[in-house]
Amino acid sequence: MAIEIGRGVSFEAGEDFTIENAGIGGRRSRRSALNTGSEEADVDLALRDADFELAADINVIPARSPSRSRRSTADIASSPQLEVDLQEEQGAVLLIEQQGGVFRWSWPEEYQEPQRGRRSTGTAKTAVFDLSPGELANDDPSGEKPRQRRGLSLGGWIGDKLIEPIRVRVLRFVAEKAIDKAIAKIEGDLVEQPLTLNADTGAWEPGLPTLPTERRNKVLLMVHGTFSTTEGSFGGIAQTELGRSFLSRALQDYDAIIGFDHKTLAKTPMENASAILQELAKLPDETEIDAIAFSRGGLVLRAVELAAGEDGRQLDFDRAVFVGCTNSGTLLANPENWHALVDLYTTIAVAAVKAISSAAGFGGFNPASFVIKTIGRFVKVLPEVAIDDGKIPGLQAMQPGSDLLAEIATPAASLERYRAITSDFRPVLDVKRGLTAEVVEFIGNRIGDRFFNEANDLVVNTASMTRFGQAGTLPSSQVKVLERGTQIYHTIYFTEPSTIEAAAGFLFPEDEATAEAPLASPPPSPPPTSPAPRRRRSRRSASPRPAAPPQTVGHTPSALPGLPEADFASDGSAQWDGMEETAAPDDAAAPVQCHFAAQMEADPPVSRPVKLGVTISPETIELVAGQTMDTTSAPA
Numbered sequence: 001m002a003i004e005i006g007r008g009v010s011f012e013a014g015e016d017f018t019i020e021n022a023g024i025g026g027r028r029s030r031r032s033a034l035n036t037g038s039e040e041a042d043v044d045l046a047l048r049d050a051d052f053e054l055a056a057d058i059n060v061i062p063a064r065s066p067s068r069s070r071r072s073t074a075d076i077a078s079s080p081q082l083e084v085d086l087q088e089e090q091g092a093v094l095l096i097e098q099q100g101g102v103f104r105w106s107w108p109e110e111y112q113e114p115q116r117g118r119r120s121t122g123t124a125k126t127a128v129f130d131l132s133p134g135e136l137a138n139d140d141p142s143g144e145k146p147r148q149r150r151g152l153s154l155g156g157w158i159g160d161k162l163i164e165p166i167r168v169r170v171l172r173f174v175a176e177k178a179i180d181k182a183i184a185k186i187e188g189d190l191v192e193q194p195l196t197l198n199a200d201t202g203a204w205e206p207g208l209p210t211l212p213t214e215r216r217n218k219v220l221l222m223v224h225g226t227f228s229t230t231e232g233s234f235g236g237i238a239q240t241e242l243g244r245s246f247l248s249r250a251l252q253d254y255d256a257i258i259g260f261d262h263k264t265l266a267k268t269p270m271e272n273a274s275a276i277l278q279e280l281a282k283l284p285d286e287t288e289i290d291a292i293a294f295s296r297g298g299l300v301l302r303a304v305e306l307a308a309g310e311d312g313r314q315l316d317f318d319r320a321v322f323v324g325c326t327n328s329g330t331l332l333a334n335p336e337n338w339h340a341l342v343d344l345y346t347t348i349a350v351a352a353v354k355a356i357s358s359a360a361g362f363g364g365f366n367p368a369s370f371v372i373k374t375i376g377r378f379v380k381v382l383p384e385v386a387i388d389d390g391k392i393p394g395l396q397a398m399q400p401g402s403d404l405l406a407e408i409a410t411p412a413a414s415l416e417r418y419r420a421i422t423s424d425f426r427p428v429l430d431v432k433r434g435l436t437a438e439v440v441e442f443i444g445n446r447i448g449d450r451f452f453n454e455a456n457d458l459v460v461n462t463a464s465m466t467r468f469g470q471a472g473t474l475p476s477s478q479v480k481v482l483e484r485g486t487q488i489y490h491t492i493y494f495t496e497p498s499t500i501e502a503a504a505g506f507l508f509p510e511d512e513a514t515a516e517a518p519l520a521s522p523p524p525s526p527p528p529t530s531p532a533p534r535r536r537r538s539r540r541s542a543s544p545r546p547a548a549p550p551q552t553v554g555h556t557p558s559a560l561p562g563l564p565e566a567d568f569a570s571d572g573s574a575q576w577d578g579m580e581e582t583a584a585p586d587d588a589a590a591p592v593q594c595h596f597a598a599q600m601e602a603d604p605p606v607s608r609p610v611k612l613g614v615t616i617s618p619e620t621i622e623l624v625a626g627q628t629m630d631t632t633s634a635p636a
Contacts, residue, residue, distance in 0.1 A: 006056030008085030008123065009170050013131075015063060017080055022059045022167050046369040047095070047171060050376030051185075055084060055092070056170040060131075080131035084170060085114060088124040091175040093379055095346075097167040100438025101354070103346040105339075105379050173380055182384075183391060186377040187263040194279045195230050197257040202238045202247065204231045209256040211284055218288040220250055220507075222259040223276075223304075225295025225324075226394070227345060227374045230259030232367040233294045236494040239356055239365050246500045249508065254290070264296055265378065265394040269404060273303035280304070285314035290507060291321070295460065295490065296398055298325025302408045302468075321506045323421045323493050328467035329400035330460045331452060335386045338395070342375050342382065344447055345491075348458055349375075351434030352491035367491075400464070410468040419506040420479045421499055422465045423457040423488040430487040431597055431615055459490035480505075 002012040084092040094106040108127035176182035195204040224233035237243035262272040293301040332341040349371040385391040397404035427443040455462035466474040480502035597615040
């Protein structure tokens with residue numbers, strides 16, 4: 001029997017499944033997986049910004065029986081089906097969320113003529129979503145089997161996860177008839193403009209800085225990645241004490257830190273480079289430019305350098321650090337893989353918010369909102385553009401072997417000033433990084449090495465990050481692989497201490513301690529008679545801080561310029577400028593605090609073994625909203 005769950009939305013599942021309202025006023029079986037700290041972020045607001053109408057918001061709950069956990073998908077008699085009435089110009093998709101924060105998008109299996117009596121309500125067609133468990137029997141993550149892929153989002157989960165509820169957001173939208181107009185709308189409200197990091201507030205503000213003309217200037221350029229902005233890609237740096245220390249150090253060396261918001265889907269990297277170069281041309285002649293590029297931003301940066309050389313611009317490009325960059329492309333950029341791309345990127349963008357919440361010294365930064373909005377708009381046109389080659393030029397430029405990769409071939413001489421930061425991800429439970437048991441299973445079973453078949457950071461092949469076409473591959477001495485085989489994935493690079501330390505080592509090699517060891521040890525004072533090369537005079541002293549007490553783990557960072565000049569010890573207490581620190585005796589053995597967290601699935605069945613994940617950390621383990629864990633701490 002069909003149940004009306006919203007205006008023009010019905011669900012039919014027989015006795016195998018029940019539903020409940022997950023929206024406002026309904027009983028919530030759990031909070032949304034998208035959250036910042038203890039506050040639930042508004043995923044529905046991001047979807048509204050993507051011009052979706054939330055037609056229904058439900059939890060689909062498998063019926064409980066003593067033998068339920070032992071039943072296979074073939075034993076389920078009912079065939080769940082969801083129908084959405086649409087007007088002539090409308091379309092519909094589902095955003096489906098599994099407990100633990102795994103997200104999938106689903107498109108209609110077919111469109112049917114409306115039932116008798118519905119035409120009077122303006123219904124022109126009915127979108128049918130087939131949620132049969134058997135639809136995932138031969139799941140192919142590459143998307144090469146469209147019919148099975150359409151049922152991938154929910155059917156397989158219900159078949160495989162019979163003990164867990166699943167949240168389904170039913171989304172209507174106005175479909176553009178002209179595909180070019182639809183593509184232009186994906187990033188239509190993104191303002192393409194230069195930005196400058198405000199040294200006092202740490203915020204990115206529109207416009208370029210006013211630089212002196214009587215001397216040579218030096219700036220740090222940051223180039224963002226796909227589905228993102230400058231703040232979205234690099235805002236995580238300012239969320240940790242170590243990141244803020246890095247920015248403070250950078251503002252001693254550079255006259256400004258700048259970025260450029262640009263469209264990453266509707267425009268090619270060459271088009272992005274042309275717009276960026278027009279702004280860079282406004283800087284004083286012979287301005288020296290170091291750069292940090294992230295993901296697709298690596299292609300944009302190389303295109304900027306190429307165009308600047310051809311135009312004879314008086315700009316001096318020097319050190320460039322490529323973080324997780326698609327220098328020789330990514331398999332996810334191939335059109336047949338875009339279904340996997342939107343599912344994966346939505347999932348790890350939300351996971352990154354949890355990681356930022358755990359790592360941040362203060363909250364409020366939520367890059368997932370822009371990602372979900374942009375992906376949501378992309379999802380509307382995906383069934384059409386995936387067939388029509390060349391319609392998403394910004395993505396297709398990242399295809400391995402694309403014309404763009406050949407066009408921006410890097411001269412061999414440039415490799416000497418290039419550095420790369422890479423990751424070889426492994427799917428292991430890590431709650432602090434947003435890797436719940438469900439996310440780990442999704443990555444391990446559906447994506448990971450099964451999809452890439454080689455080392456990767458979940459979005460880019462690790463080998464691709466260091467290949468620069470005919471110029472060759474960066475030598476290992478110019479590459480930092482972050483904790484090989486651990487849990488650093490594409491959307492959390494800039495919340496990771498190892499990324500910040502590696503970037504500091506590449507950009508500030510004159511700091512001997514930074515170049516030879518992590519940022520954890522303050523650099524020694526340079527001799528008065530031989531100042532470090534390339535460093536300009538700063539408004540603040542560049543001398544190192546006093547040594548931190550022995551029990552402090554890691555770097556003792558300073559605040560951003562303009563904020564209170566305080567260092568923060570591991571216990572959160574402030575050490576103000578001018579306060580003398582007394583080191584503990586060398587033989588003082590300080591106890592090390594260890595924290596444990598255990599995680600398992602909700603309502604585990606008693607008829608089979610259940611995975612139990614245990615996290616051990618020297619730092620406090622933050623609980624994520626929507627999850628329940630037993631935690632304890634003990635000295636070790």
